[in-house]
Amino acid sequence: xxxxxxxxxxxxxxxxxxxxxxxxxxxxxxxxxxxxxxxxxxxxxxxxxxxxxxxxxxxxxxxxxxxxxxxxxxxxxxxxxxxxxxxxxxxxxxxxxxxxxxxxxxxxxxxxxxxxxxxxxxxxxxxxxxxxxxxxxxxxxxxxxxxxxxxxxxxxxxxxxxxxxxxxxxxxxxxxxxxxxxxxxxxxxxxxxxxxxxxxxxxxxxxxxxxxxxxxxxxxxxxxxxxxxxxxxxxxxxxxxxxxxxxxxxxxxxxxxxxxxxxxxxxxxxxxxxxxxxxxxxxxxxxxxxxxxxxxxxxxxxxxxxxxxxxxxxxxxxxxxxxxxxxxxxxxxxxxxxxxxxxxxxxxxxxxxxxxxxxxxxxxxxxxxxxxxxxxxxxxxxxxxxxxxxxxxxxxxxxxxxxxxxxxxxxxxxxxxxxxxxxxxxxxxxxxxxxxxxxxxxxxxxxxxxxxxxxxxxxxxxxxxxxxxxxxxxxxxxxxxxxxxxxxxxxxxxxxxxxxxxxxxxxxxxxxxxxxxxxxxxxxxxxxxxxxxxxxx
Amino acid sequence: xxxxxxxxxxxxxxxxxxxxxxxxxxxxxxxxxxxxxxxxxxxxxxxxxxxxxxxxxxxxxxxxxxxxxxxxxxxxxxxxxxxxxxxxxxxxxxxxxxxxxxxxxxxxxxxxxxxxxxxxxxxxxxxxxxxxxxxxxxxxxxxxxxxxxxxxxxxxxxxxxxxxxxxxxxxxxxxxxxxxxxxxxxxxxxxxxxxxxxxxxxxxxxxxxxxxxxxxxxxxxxxxxxxxxxxxxxxxxxxxxxxxxxxxxxxxxxxxxxxxxxxxxxxxxxxxxxxxxxxxxxxxxxxxxxxxxxxxxxxxxxxxxxxxxxxxxxxxxxxxxxxxxxxxxxxxxxxxxxxxxxxxxxxxxxxxxxxxxxxxxxxxxxxxxxxxxxxxxxxxxxxxxxxxxxxxxxxxxxxxxxxxxxxxxxxxxxxxxxxxxxxxxxxxxxxxxxxxxxxxxxxxxxxxx
Numbered sequence: 001x002x003x004x005x006x007x008x009x010x011x012x013x014x015x016x017x018x019x020x021x022x023x024x025x026x027x028x029x030x031x032x033x034x035x036x037x038x039x040x041x042x043x044x045x046x047x048x049x050x051x052x053x054x055x056x057x058x059x060x061x062x063x064x065x066x067x068x069x070x071x072x073x074x075x076x077x078x079x080x081x082x083x084x085x086x087x088x089x090x091x092x093x094x095x096x097x098x099x100x101x102x103x104x105x106x107x108x109x110x111x112x113x114x115x116x117x118x119x120x121x122x123x124x125x126x127x128x129x130x131x132x133x134x135x136x137x138x139x140x141x142x143x144x145x146x147x148x149x150x151x152x153x154x155x156x157x158x159x160x161x162x163x164x165x166x167x168x169x170x171x172x173x174x175x176x177x178x179x180x181x182x183x184x185x186x187x188x189x190x191x192x193x194x195x196x197x198x199x200x201x202x203x204x205x206x207x208x209x210x211x212x213x214x215x216x217x218x219x220x221x222x223x224x225x226x227x228x229x230x231x232x233x234x235x236x237x238x239x240x241x242x243x244x245x246x247x248x249x250x251x252x253x254x255x256x257x258x259x260x261x262x263x264x265x266x267x268x269x270x271x272x273x274x275x276x277x278x279x280x281x282x283x284x285x286x287x288x289x290x291x292x293x294x295x296x297x298x299x300x301x302x303x304x305x306x307x308x309x310x311x312x313x314x315x316x317x318x319x320x321x322x323x324x325x326x327x328x329x330x331x332x333x334x335x336x337x338x339x340x341x342x343x344x345x346x347x348x349x350x351x352x353x354x355x356x357x358x359x360x361x362x363x364x365x366x367x368x369x370x371x372x373x374x375x376x377x378x379x380x381x382x383x384x385x386x387x388x389x390x391x392x393x394x395x396x397x398x399x400x401x402x403x404x405x406x407x408x409x410x411x412x413x414x415x416x417x418x419x420x421x422x423x424x425x426x427x428x429x430x431x432x433x434x435x436x437x438x439x440x441x442x443x444x445x446x447x448x449x450x451x452x453x454x455x456x457x458x459x460x461x462x463x464x465x466x467x468x469x470x471x472x473x474x475x476x477x478x479x480x481x482x483x484x485x486x487x488x489x490x491x492x493x494x495x496x497x498x499x500x501x502x503x504x505x506x507x508x509x510x511x512x513x514x515x516x517x518x519x520x521x522x523x524x525x526x527x528x529x530x531x532x533x534x535x536x537x
Numbered sequence: 538x539x540x541x542x543x544x545x546x547x548x549x550x551x552x553x554x555x556x557x558x559x560x561x562x563x564x565x566x567x568x569x570x571x572x573x574x575x576x577x578x579x580x581x582x583x584x585x586x587x588x589x590x591x592x593x594x595x596x597x598x599x600x601x602x603x604x605x606x607x608x609x610x611x612x613x614x615x616x617x618x619x620x621x622x623x624x625x626x627x628x629x630x631x632x633x634x635x636x637x638x639x640x641x642x643x644x645x646x647x648x649x650x651x652x653x654x655x656x657x658x659x660x661x662x663x664x665x666x667x668x669x670x671x672x673x674x675x676x677x678x679x680x681x682x683x684x685x686x687x688x689x690x691x692x693x694x695x696x697x698x699x700x701x702x703x704x705x706x707x708x709x710x711x712x713x714x715x716x717x718x719x720x721x722x723x724x725x726x727x728x729x730x731x732x733x734x735x736x737x738x739x740x741x742x743x744x745x746x747x748x749x750x751x752x753x754x755x756x757x758x759x760x761x762x763x764x765x766x767x768x769x770x771x772x773x774x775x776x777x778x779x780x781x782x783x784x785x786x787x788x789x790x791x792x793x794x795x796x797x798x799x800x801x802x803x804x805x806x807x808x809x810x811x812x813x814x815x816x817x818x819x820x821x822x823x824x825x826x827x828x829x830x831x832x833x834x835x836x837x838x839x840x841x842x843x844x845x846x847x848x849x850x851x852x853x854x855x856x857x858x859x860x861x862x863x864x865x866x867x868x869x870x871x872x873x874x875x876x877x878x879x880x881x882x883x884x885x886x887x888x889x890x891x892x893x894x895x896x897x898x899x900x901x902x903x904x905x906x907x908x909x910x911x912x913x914x915x916x917x918x919x920x921x922x923x924x925x926x927x928x929x930x931x932x933x934x935x936x937x938x939x940x941x942x943x944x945x946x947x948x949x950x951x952x953x954x955x956x957x958x959x960x961x962x963x964x965x966x967x968x969x970x971x972x973x974x975x976x977x978x979x980x981x982x983x984x985x986x
Contacts, residue, residue, distance in 0.1 A: 043728045044884045046924050061923060066728050089920030093889035126913055129896035152882065171723065171882070174706065176892040178882035 034153035035065035107203030140188035150204035165359025227370035228264035232456035278472025303423030317344035322369035323404035325452025329378035346384035374455030403428030443474035462523035549636030582651035588763035595748030616657030626855030629779035644752030707879035726927035823852020828940030906953035
């Protein structure tokens with residue numbers, strides 16, 4: 001690995017890294033607009049020019065995004081008068097035709113033009129000519145283009161060409177008349193279109209979803225994952241006043257690189273618009289009526305107490321959920337074995353949706369549940385066929401089933417079987433056909449309202465983080481499970497997700513060695529530790 | 538001038554229907570190709586061209602032999618003959634292709650043979666549609682006679698040549714812009730490094746991009762030998778060159794001359810002097826990209842090296858003469874209109890800077906200039922030069938702008954002070970050389986910030 005000198009700092013980096021990347025390892029930021037680590041190099045913004053020793057003692061300007069580290073002893077200078085003068089010049093060129101409409105620009109606060117203007121810009125303008133005013137454009141179902149703010153860095157074009165592979169965007173016209181545009185009649189409408197707003201370094205490309213929402217500095221950012229499919233894209237969820245305003249991808253090279261799909265990005269609306277179950281309910285004279293937690297829990301234990309026998313003879317079944325975290329499913333299986341003394345454990349399987357792979361290999365999985373793999377491994381069950389058979393055979397008379405899915409659908413056979421039960425306890429977040437059949441309904445929490453981990457399709461365990469508490473009297477699902485256990489006279493152990501994960505690491509095969517500190521921000525693969533002795537398979 | 542040295546133009550002028558291959562062959566055409574393919578090794582052709590000291594005639598004056606020697610050692614390789622002649626004041630390639638297409642084809646065959654190329658293009662400016670048609674006919678005739686195609690003259694050497702119409706932008710003549718355009722893309726010049734055509738060119742293969750006149754000169758070098766070619770001109774600028782003389786001269790036109798001629802002699806002896814015997818005010822010596830010269834600077838020869846020493850460049854050899862009636866602000870405004878219009882828009886300094894310069898100049902010309910505009914113009918020039926992806930930023934943008942403003946400062950000042958267009962008498966309109974140097978602003982290159 002070559003050792004090079006950047007501003008008197010010596011760093012040893014891989015050959016082939018760009019100067020921007022090499023400088024970053026030395027803690028030096030080379031300002032740039034068009035460079036993006038996930039996109040092909042274009043070198044058009046000219047902001048990243050730095051001085052490099054071309055011949056002994058002679059320094060010349062090179063583009064930090066194009067020039068790579070090639071050999072030992074390269075000398076780079078990033079803060080000489082020449083370099084700083086260039087940055088001032090480029091910033092001035094960008095701003096002479098810019099509308100300077102920061103007060104109502106969505107990008108304000110996270111805009112490179114603002115940041116670099118602060119560092120390298122001028123307080124006054126030397127431009128007294130007429131500004132160019134290209135038109136505002138509606139590019140597609142999710143994206144608007146404010147051409148006046150555009151700096152033509154072509155990140156969006158390169159994204160559509162190389163990542164999405166759909167090539168909707170291009171430059172029309174020439175020179176200073178250049179504009180980003182779509183082909184006539186072919187809008188920017190692909191499964192990843194929202195990403196162009198993220199990578200736009202200025203306020204030119206914005207999502208219609210986020211347009212004119214409250215200012216970005218008022219939000220709290222929660223580093224979590226997307227629950228739209230089993231890919232488990234890493235995300236940043238921006239919330240305020242118990243409401244989600246925006247979800248953006250978070251870098252994770254092993255999962256989603258820098259991207260996420262539009263279904264996941266805008267999927268939070270389905271949650272926010274759903275009719276949530278906010279209070280526990282109990283069926284009285286054939287209709288569900290709101291009740292207190294105390295009565296609801298009592299109704300569960302009353303309904304099941306006659307059915308719980310010795311292990312192996314228990315007539316209670318339990319069905320877990322792929323929408324639930326590993327910790328919750330683990331607690332649920334513990335509840336089944338220790339409180340309900342049953343081995344009738346199933347997992348609700350959602351019918352698969354549509355999968356898709358982009359040109360760059362970004363995957364949207366057909367399995368639209370976030371934690372099917374984790375739930376299978378926690379519960380030791382792959383589906384609920386055994387449960388349905390058990391109900392039809394009469395060996396299961398009571399069922400504790402958990403939902404958490406906004407789009408839950410039951411097959412006719414499942415519906416018929418559930419209708420035969422003497423006691424059906426449903427723990428769910430929305431009014432669904434499952435809730436309609438229930439004798440007792442426990443109000444649970446959605447993916448935005450709880451902590452835990454989920455295991456994606458490739459076996460990567462990742463953190464889901466709570467943004468705000470569940471609505472109304474609803475409680476987090478792990479807490480409810482522990483209360484049900486307590487009602488049945490069984491203590492299910494510690495309730496904090498981190499502690500449950502430690503227990504999972506001890507007992508579930510493949511999860512040995514995992515803990516919240518190991519999982520961290522980027523997740524960790526299952527199977528990294530030695531197989532646990534306790535795990536029987 | 539010894540008429541025997543004007544091969545290219547003499548052929549065109551004295552032989553009727555030279556564009557027809559039979560006439561061309563009657564006058565000794567294609568014998569060079571036959572000689573080279575049958576009796577010379579490719580390396581010998583390269584050596585002859587290298588020894589001849591031939592410099593590229595497209596504008597930059599890069600030695601052709603050196604350019605060929607830089608080709609990456611992998612195959613296939615491609616040849617692009619650059620006939621996208623779009624530098625204002627240049628018309629030599631057009632005349633050459635109109636009058637003597639087979640000489641260019643010979644050069645292309647020899648270049649391909651020398652460099653192991655089996656496929657070549659001639660990228661012809663789209664406006665030259667008649668030339669494209671004529672070139673297609675010339676290619677067809679060459680195929681018929683067996684000078685192109687498979688197994689040329691039984692030597693086992695294959696070569697296919699095609700015409701490609703230009704896409705209508707100045708930047709298509711930039712070598713990597715040309716390659717992008719040939720590939721069917723917007724002609725955005727590529728980043729250099731890594732995309733030097735000799736290493737990664739057309740379709741990622743090593744590629745030679747040479748000017749039309751260079752191709753014709755290659756044919757001359759191989760026909761007559763390097764020593765014959767070196768017998769013309771000087772060591773720095775060998776061979777004869779085509780000069781396009783235009784503007785306010787009595788006899789504008791295309792002249793084939795040795796570079797030893799001075800600019801003064803070119804204008805007054807060859808061109809017959811300034812139109813209407815008016816006073817000469819300014820000369821652009823090598824296409825509008827070249828920095829302007831004042832009446833004090835005419836005793837410079839047309840050699841590449843001498844031109845560079847005089848703070849300008851030989852460029853394409855398109856000489857623009859301006860007489861005393863010309864308003865220098867207006868002339869520069871015209872050039873900057875071109876630069877603004879033809880900037881491809883890929884990189885920031887050029888895309889944003891050219892319109893700004895143009896707007897400021899228009900303001901000054903219309904009488905709305907401010908004192909600070911001069912410094913501002915020079916600073917914008919500084920912020921563009923050397924910071925762009927390709928050389929377009931400085932070529933038709935910065936160099937003319939800076940040289941016009943610095944050398945003809947009094948005329949710009951008069952516009953600003955009197956708030957109207959003022960054409961000063963020639964003697965008062967420009968600064969003497971020593972005064973320019975006192976300003977401390979480099980004309981061709983910024984001396985420092």
